[in-house]
Amino acid sequence: MVITTTDSSLIRLMQLCSVSLPVGGYTFSQGLEYAIDCGWLRKQDQVRDWLEMQLLHSVSQVDLPLLRMLMQAAEQSDWQEVVRLNDLILACRETKELRLTDTAMGEALVRLLNSLEVPQPFEHGPRAEDVSFVSMFAIAASHWGINYNTAALGFSWAWLENQVAAATKLVPLGQTQSQILLGELQPFISEAISMAEKIEEEQVGSGLPALSIASALHEQQYSRLFRS
Numbered sequence: 001m002v003i004t005t006t007d008s009s010l011i012r013l014m015q016l017c018s019v020s021l022p023v024g025g026y027t028f029s030q031g032l033e034y035a036i037d038c039g040w041l042r043k044q045d046q047v048r049d050w051l052e053m054q055l056l057h058s059v060s061q062v063d064l065p066l067l068r069m070l071m072q073a074a075e076q077s078d079w080q081e082v083v084r085l086n087d088l089i090l091a092c093r094e095t096k097e098l099r100l101t102d103t104a105m106g107e108a109l110v111r112l113l114n115s116l117e118v119p120q121p122f123e124h125g126p127r128a129e130d131v132s133f134v135s136m137f138a139i140a141a142s143h144w145g146i147n148y149n150t151a152a153l154g155f156s157w158a159w160l161e162n163q164v165a166a167a168t169k170l171v172p173l174g175q176t177q178s179q180i181l182l183g184e185l186q187p188f189i190s191e192a193i194s195m196a197e198k199i200e201e202e203q204v205g206s207g208l209p210a211l212s213i214a215s216a217l218h219e220q221q222y223s224r225l226f227r228s
Contacts, residue, residue, distance in 0.1 A: 012144035016137065017154040019161065023108040023133065028101040029166040029226035031214030036170045037221065040214070044177050047167045048184055051160065055185070055192045058206040059159060062092045063134050064152050064196030065204055070138035071148055079121035086135040092205060095215040097228050102132050109136035118143045149193060156189040169225060
């Protein structure tokens with residue numbers, strides 16, 4: 001995987017992936033809270049295995065391939081295709097919570113990009129259609145001249161950092177353990193991006209039943225730190 005970028009696009013990528021980006025990614029655990037609460041995950045190595053599995057069998061199979069296709073459509077200002085692919089990625093969200101995670105962050109990014117005058121096809125307001133965060137990330141990356149591999153790296157890192165931050169609160173993990181965990185999982189980001197490059201639209205989809213079950217049960221969990 002070869003990554004090249006200009007200084008300006010790199011700075012824009014850092015802005016897009018920053019934890020200070022006001023999209024609320026830190027408020028969602030994507031099933032992780034239930035998996036820890038019910039005892040599926042108790043230790044650092046178990047959390048690492050859980051996140052590795054998601055990177056290689058969910059993020060690489062759905063988010064990253066569609067990020068690539070959405071960026072290609074956005075670069076051509078083919079907004080009809082962007083809307084169609086947006087519907088596809090939302091159809092791949094297997095629970096109400098996973099869909100909410102995606103659309104709540106997507107709506108926040110719509111507002112932000114509108115304020116930055118970035119062209120995009122989605123409306124904002126009570127009658128607006130659901131928008132995937134992946135779609136808006138792709139539009140922003142395309143507008144700011146970030147190439148796909150670089151955008152995919154940033155997207156994957158932002159996802160991983162949010163998940164490790166959630167695990168830090170829930171397991172709990174110390175700051176040093178969290179940094180070790182991030183270091184152990186970094187190589188799988190490159191692997192996930194390489195896998196995603198080979199996936200065409202008809203191959204998009206993931207199958208992680210435990211993740212779906214954890215997400216669905218988190219919706220009814222008695223006490224929660226994270227949104228559902």
